[in-house]
Amino acid sequence: MSDLAAEVRDGSRRALAKAITQVERGNHELVAALYPHTGNAHVVGITGSPGSGKSTLVNELAKAFRRQDLLVGIIAVDPSSPFSGGALLGDRIRMRDLSGDPGIFIRSMATRGSLGGLARATAAVVKLLDAAGFDIILVETVGAGQAEVDIANTAHTTIVVEAPGMGDEIQSIKAGILEIADLLVVNKADHPGARNTVKALRMMLNMGQGTTVRHHGRLLGVPASGAAGAGGDGTWQVDVYETVATSGEGVVAVVQAIGDHRDYLRSSGEWAEREGDRSRQEITQLLQARLIDRLEATVPAAERDRLVAAVAAREMDPYAAVEQLFSRMALVAQQDVNA
Amino acid sequence: MDERKIRVLIAKPGLDGHDRGAKVIARGLRDAGMEVIYTGLRQTPEMVVEAALQEDVDVIGLSILSGAHTALVPRIVALLRENDMHDVPLFLGGIVPNDDVPAMKEQGVTEVFGPGTGMNRIVASIHDAVDRRGNATGE
Numbered sequence: 001m002s003d004l005a006a007e008v009r010d011g012s013r014r015a016l017a018k019a020i021t022q023v024e025r026g027n028h029e030l031v032a033a034l035y036p037h038t039g040n041a042h043v044v045g046i047t048g049s050p051g052s053g054k055s056t057l058v059n060e061l062a063k064a065f066r067r068q069d070l071l072v073g074i075i076a077v078d079p080s081s082p083f084s085g086g087a088l089l090g091d092r093i094r095m096r097d098l099s100g101d102p103g104i105f106i107r108s109m110a111t112r113g114s115l116g117g118l119a120r121a122t123a124a125v126v127k128l129l130d131a132a133g134f135d136i137i138l139v140e141t142v143g144a145g146q147a148e149v150d151i152a153n154t155a156h157t158t159i160v161v162e163a164p165g166m167g168d169e170i171q172s173i174k175a176g177i178l179e180i181a182d183l184l185v186v187n188k189a190d191h192p193g194a195r196n197t198v199k200a201l202r203m204m205l206n207m208g209q210g211t212t213v214r215h216h217g218r219l220l221g222v223p224a225s226g227a228a229g230a231g232g233d234g235t236w237q238v239d240v241y242e243t244v245a246t247s248g249e250g251v252v253a254v255v256q257a258i259g260d261h262r263d264y265l266r267s268s269g270e271w272a273e274r275e276g277d278r279s280r281q282e283i284t285q286l287l288q289a290r291l292i293d294r295l296e297a298t299v300p301a302a303e304r305d306r307l308v309a310a311v312a313a314r315e316m317d318p319y320a321a322v323e324q325l326f327s328r329m330a331l332v333a334q335q336d337v338n339a
Numbered sequence: 340m341d342e343r344k345i346r347v348l349i350a351k352p353g354l355d356g357h358d359r360g361a362k363v364i365a366r367g368l369r370d371a372g373m374e375v376i377y378t379g380l381r382q383t384p385e386m387v388v389e390a391a392l393q394e395d396v397d398v399i400g401l402s403i404l405s406g407a408h409t410a411l412v413p414r415i416v417a418l419l420r421e422n423d424m425h426d427v428p429l430f431l432g433g434i435v436p437n438d439d440v441p442a443m444k445e446q447g448v449t450e451v452f453g454p455g456t457g458m459n460r461i462v463a464s465i466h467d468a469v470d471r472r473g474n475a476t477g478e
Binding site: 090106 | 343346365366368369370371372373374376377378379383385386389390392393395422423424
C-alpha cells in the first residue's frame, strides 16, 4: 500500500484531503489500494431541486449522527460552469455548525462536466471516506431537477428533498427523481403550501397502491403510505417527512427512518443486491470512460475535429462519424492483440 | 485523465458582515476556470484553516474589511504552520492600510489586493503562486 493510502487508513485528515485531490485527477491506484477496506459505510444520498434546503438538512443530519457517536463524511457536489470550467462551491456556508468537530470531514466537489448530479469521481471519493473509517457518508448532489438520478446508483439510501411551491401534483407523478426516493422530505414545512406539497407526494405514493413501480431498477410493490419501514409484505414503504432544517424540526424522524432503511436493507438482503447493481453500473461506467479516453488517444484531435465539422455541415451524419471512429479503434485493438 | 483545476478557498474571517467583495472575487475566479470554495461570513481562523485542509486548496484568499487583519492573519498563519500547510499561498484582500502591507508580507501573505485591483491581476497572481509552489514541491 502506498504511503498516502496507509496514512488515510491511519486517519490522517491531511492525507485524506490530498488523496481525494489525487483521485479527482484520475489516480486509480489509490482507490485500488484502499478498496479492500471499503464496504462498511452507510452511504446516504441527498438530492432535490436548488434551494430546497439540502445543505441545511445535511448540516442537521450530520449533527444528529454525531450525537449517536458515528463518524460522518460529507461530499457536497456543485456544478462546474459549462463555459469556463470553473465552479462556485458554496455548500459549506450552510454547514458552519460542523466545523471544529474531528468526527466530521466535509469535501466540496465540482461536477467537472459530468451530468446526472454527481462528479465523475464521486463514487471513488466515497470509497476513500469509507476506507478512512467514516460510518455514515452523506452525499449531497447538485441542485437536481427531474432526471439527475445517478445518486441512486451510489447511495444505499436516497433522500429526495422537496420544497413547497414547486409545482402541482402532475410534477409529482412524472418519471424521474421522485422514483429513486427511499425517503421523501418536504423541507421548509413552515412555509405556506407545504401541506399541499405533502399531500401531492402522498397521493403519488398512494397511486402506486396495488400496482408496481420500478425502484432502483427493480419492480417493487408500492404499499399504501403509512409509517415508513419494512411493510407486511417485506418491501420498503416510502414515506413523506416534513422538516424545517433551519431549526432542526422534524430531523429526528428522518434520522430514525435512515436507520430503519439501513436495517431493512440488511435484513431483506437488498443491501447485497444493491452492492451488486452498483458494482455492475460502476464497471460499465469506468469501461465507457476508458473507451472514450482510448478513442481520444487513438484518433488525433484534428481528425476528430474534421468529422465534427463534416457532421455540422451536414456532409456526414453523426452515426457515420461514430462508425468511422469506432472502426479506427477496433483496428488498433486488433493490432494490440496481434502484437 | 489528469484534470488539474486550481482550487481556491475564499474566506471571510472576523466579524465584518460585508461580503460583496468576496462574492465578486469568487465569481471572477469561477469565470477564470477555478473551483472556488466560499465559506460564508464570520469564520474563525480555525474554521478557515480546517476548510482549507479538508478541501486541499491550492490557494487561500482572505477578505477582511474591518481592520482586524493584524490580529487574524498571524493567527491563520500560525494555524497553517501547525498543520504543515504554510506552503499554501495566502492572499489578502479588502481594506488594508499601505503601512500594514510590509508586515503582512513578512507574515507570509503572498500579495495584498486593495480596492480597485483588477480581476486580471488577481487571476495572474494566483496562477504565478500556484506555479511557483508546484515547481517547489515537484507536483
